[in-house]
Amino acid sequence: MAVTSPEPEGLPASVTIWEVGPRDGLQNESGVVPAEVKIEFLHRLADAGLPVVETTSFVRPEWVPQLADAGVVLDGLRRRDGVRYPVLVPNARGLDRALDAGVSDIAVFASATETFTRRNLNRGLDEQFAMFDPVVRRAGGEGLRVRGYISMAFGDPWEGPVDVDQVVSVGKRLLDMGCDQLSIGxxxxxxxxxxxxxxxxxxxxAGVGVERLAVHFHDTYGQALANTYAALRVGVSTVDASAGGLGGCPYAKSATGNLATEDLVWMLEGLGIEHGVDLEALVETSVWMAGHLGRPSPSRVVKALAGQ
Known part of the structure; x- marks a missing residue:
């Protein structure tokens, strides 16, 4: 196991890992993973101690066919006490479906750039808020917790580097309409x-408490763990990660896999930061899923511990 360092200064005592593999990971697969495999994946992740397991998305099937079985997956899900199972909700119709399925957490997916908003939502940067506002406000009124994703927060393949103040402006608008947390992607x-x-x-x-911020890093240039450590030093205590490093973004072809949950856990253990995850069970789960996908996990820790 990782050697634990002395208690580091300026880091959170514990971190909540927001597992995105079943949604953000599987949405980028070229093929469709059977619903029964997804359901077992969800059960295994919860059993490994992950406190938040993002389950699926209520997007239109023609947009993300890999998640067209969202209703079936939620119907078959055995919810574990103490575990949150958020779903991504793109619009009012998606919220209707989420409420019918009895979910308690939703997320909306905004962009920090004009071009990506057009490509992803067929709306302008400002127009996206008109779509999200009634969804977020209604969800809050129904007692649901709402997360706001901010995609392209650091760079955009069409626009290049993204202005920091523009990202903050998008984030504050999401918080003002009622989002409980921002995931900066x-x-x-x-x-x-x-x-x-x-x-x-x-x-x-700008007055946004660090407790309302989460980070979501992709490892295209091998910087995901270093970026996560930088976020921890600022005080962020919620980190998105994907079991086995699954995922990317179907609308941004240069996006490679997410930060692997196993790699994150290994680092947190070395820093002496509590996380609540059984690393051995998580590695077994990623090896199991890699078998269903027909390729080894890209996670360095999975490869090291599983001998892949």
């Missing part, structure tokens, strides 16, 4: 630690 994996710290400190300088 490096969708194409171009962020570096200094950029991460600058953006997060700009958020806190």
């Amino acid at each position: 490096d969708t194409i994996g171009v962020a570096t630690p200094g950029h991460v710290e600058t953006l997060l400190r700009t958020f806190t300088g």
Whole structure:
């Protein structure tokens, strides 16, 4: 196991891992994973101690066919006490379906750039808020917790580097309409630690409490763990990760896999930060899923511990 360092200064005592593999991971697969495999994947992740397991998305099937079975998956899910199972909700119709399925957590997926908003939502940067506002407000009125994703927060494949103040403006608008938390996404994996710290400190300088911020890194340039450490140093205590490093973004072809949950857990253990995850069970789960996908996990920790 990882050697634990002395108690580091300036880091959170515990971190909530927001597992995105079943949604963000599987949505980028070329084939469709059977619903029964997804359901077992969800059960295994919860059994491994993950406190939040993002389950699926109520997007239109023609947009993300890999998640067209969202209703079937939720019907077959055996919810574990103490575990949250958020779903991504793109619009009012998606919220109707989420409420019918009895979910308690939803997320909306906004963008920090005009071009990606057009490509992903067929709306302009400002127009996206008109779509999200009634969804977020109604969800809050129904007692649901709402997360706001901010994609392209560091760089955009069409527009290049993204202005920090623009990202903060998008985030504050999401919070003002009722989002409980922001997940700041490096969708194409171009962020570096200094950029991460600058953006997060700009958020806190604008009056956004660090407890309302989460980070979501992709490992395109091998910076996901370094960026996560930079976020921890600022005080962020919720980190998105994907079991086995699954995932990317179907609308941004340069986006490679998410930060692997196993790699994150290994680092947290070395830092002496509590996380509540059984690493051995998680590795077994990722090896099992890799078998269903027909390829080995890209996670360095999975490869090391499973001998892949």
